[in-house]
Amino acid sequence: MTKMAITDTIFDLLLEWDLSRLMFIVYLVIISLSGTLVNFFREMVPLPHFFLQAFKYGKMAHSTHVNTLISRLEVPKKWFVHFYISASLVVTVAFMQTWCVYVSRSPLSSWFSVVLDVLTTPHRSPTVSGTSAALGLCLLAAQIYRRLYENLYINVFSFGHINVFHYIVGHTHYLGAAALLLSQAPGFDGTDSHISFSALDFWHVIGTIICIYGFTVQNKSLRLLAALRKHKDKNMKEKHVIPQGGMFEVVSCPHMFAEVVVYVGILIVLRTHMGWGIVTLWVMSNQIQVAVMNHRWYQKTFKDYPRSRRAIFPFLL
Template structure:
């Protein structure tokens, strides 16, 4: 039996998402996934430490599940919705895409800065250095702040989508927790670490 993605939509009990909102959100999230893949393969320079297998599984499951959640709300994939007419852009779409684009750019720039800290070869590539430049001047983890902006931006595009709201809350909680841990490590490792830097949100946290 072929699974009906519309059933997943009804499982979350979400209000119907317009074709325009669904299409924009799918494209934006797909671009985010492809960019992250590109950065992992060609930009980031990783240390010799190994990732916990459970973190690896959770990460892959998260991206797969989030994309399936978006696809499930696309009218063309629901047996109960036959109309796929695109409606004009709304103000919330513009706001959402602006937040997404800002997060998209900041995350890429931040990851390039981090990669630059390990640009040396040999043992020097494993040495820890204090990041500087870009949004690192105001927060310790701008790439995590940017991740939050990407999800919040898509949430604005989707509007009343309880499933994506749950995903966004999960991402916010996760990124804040990791950012606070990294921020504490920076402060303990670098004695001259700027006191005005926050962990993830400028001037707030």
């Protein structure tokens, strides 16, 4: 078999798999296992310092036995904004293609079809209605555009760093989420479809209300966090205090709780979209692990930290 034939065979095999879905499953497994080890078994299972340094970031960053190689693979935490710049471009292109397919009733652009073939699979079949897919994409776009605004004009970032792996995950998350959402939408598999306001149902309304609630909680929580760091003295920006107000009275990370709420809201809108179920599980796992680390850092740092507060879910966890 020639090298070209081998290459074509490998490429054909990759096209058979849904790469975006596989990516989220890999992220889910890695983050779940890593977070569980760090948060719940660290005292029982000695973890390598380089692993802790790569996994933890921000105020929770591992500061002992610093590995030089891992340090070189770190980028400024304020680069979080890059996630939402690239995500905004991705979701805008996706929205334009959705408009062409559902409103203008134009055939799907061939180049966009190839992109979906590569990022998901050529063997796509609809599992949701066009109305559900369009509404789900609008809610995802609203989340991304709002987070871009918050990162540019509200958030006050510390001078900390994050591992380049976290940086890569942030970029690929939104690209994969948008592609996976549309991969199971009618009209994106070569068939004809349209949307209609009359097709809106009870679950669409409930899912949208839940998303709006998540938008509101996250925005308010981020504003409260930013207010704690808005100080002329740069050194004061690195000082951490106990957040107060809003949902901070019941959980340590209401902004992470809100992130989960938004994705659950979109899941309710999409309902039968199995791919989005995996995305939601990944987001939930990621937010829980980071929230638990934050919560334990607060408890360790502040002796008077309220005992009634939970990490992410009010009265539960």
